[in-house]
Amino acid sequence: MESNTLFQYSVVSALMDGVASNGLPLQTLSQHGNHGLGTFRRMAGEMIIIDGQIYSMKADGSVTLISSTEQTETVTPYAMVTRFSPTITKKVKLGGKDELKDFLTNLIPRTSNNYLAFRVDGVFKSVTVRAAGPQKEKGEGLVAVCARQTVFELEPEEGGGIGGTIIGFRSPAFLQGVSVAGDHLHFITDDRKRGGHMLGFETEGEVEVQVAGMWRVELELPKDDEEFENAKLVGDNEGIKAVEG
Numbered sequence: 001m002e003s004n005t006l007f008q009y010s011v012v013s014a015l016m017d018g019v020a021s022n023g024l025p026l027q028t029l030s031q032h033g034n035h036g037l038g039t040f041r042r043m044a045g046e047m048i049i050i051d052g053q054i055y056s057m058k059a060d061g062s063v064t065l066i067s068s069t070e071q072t073e074t075v076t077p078y079a080m081v082t083r084f085s086p087t088i089t090k091k092v093k094l095g096g097k098d099e100l101k102d103f104l105t106n107l108i109p110r111t112s113n114n115y116l117a118f119r120v121d122g123v124f125k126s127v128t129v130r131a132a133g134p135q136k137e138k139g140e141g142l143v144a145v146c147a148r149q150t151v152f153e154l155e156p157e158e159g160g161g162i163g164g165t166i167i168g169f170r171s172p173a174f175l176q177g178v179s180v181a182g183d184h185l186h187f188i189t190d191d192r193k194r195g196g197h198m199l200g201f202e203t204e205g206e207v208e209v210q211v212a213g214m215w216r217v218e219l220e221l222p223k224d225d226e227e228f229e230n231a232k233l234v235g236d237n238e239g240i241k242a243v244e245g
């Protein structure tokens with residue numbers, strides 16, 4: 001697949017409706033890119049794909065690499081991935097998600113109705129992440145699953161700071177429900193031992209921000225999937241904002 005084409009499996013409204021029993025094998029997903037995020041069967045934890053490596057970050061705080069053999073039997077009910085080739089790289093000190101949002105908007109003009117892929121590498125002063133799942137029962141929706149999420153304030157390492165990487169996507173407002181409108185950030189530490197869906201952060205000094213616009217999108221929908229077939233998929237803007245924003 002060409003660089004900076006977005007590949008997405010299923011839609012976030014399906015997770016809202018609890019469609020998470022089946023999905024796309026990670027082996028297939030990883031053929032579409034090396035930079036991504038998503039979740040696993042029964043919404044069991046947060047997924048991050050960094051430099052082609054897929055990690056699962058769970059509510060018990062564990063972070064595990066999914067080996068290539070495990071990728072054949074592990075599936076995702078929702079994921080976004082791209083072969084990331086940044087077109088702009090810049091250093092900046094950031095006070096949080098809002099500052100990152102404004103920085104990206106200024107960095108890459110004429111993309112207000114487009115997807116972006118971005119990555120932030122460096123040392124952070126504070127990082128707050130969450131991990132959620134799995135579903136208590138089949139069909140449990142994302143809002144209920146996230147009501148049991150665990151929030152982690154990552155402790156600085158010896159010597160100070162938290163070294164790590166944000167992998168993120170910006171999705172256009174008009175595609176809320178298909179994707180998560182706005183910025184969606186997952187984080188993992190340099191030692192790959194801690195991480196999750198990012199709720200907040202502050203950088204220590206300057207960090208490296210890399211971004212690319214994405215104008216081509218490939219969307220694969222669940223096939224022969226009874227849960228997906230019966231889902232209402234009405235869209236729940238407030239619900240998605242509350243749990244994924």
Ligand SMILES: [Zn+2]
Nearest residue numbers: 184185186197
């Ligand atoms: Zn997330």
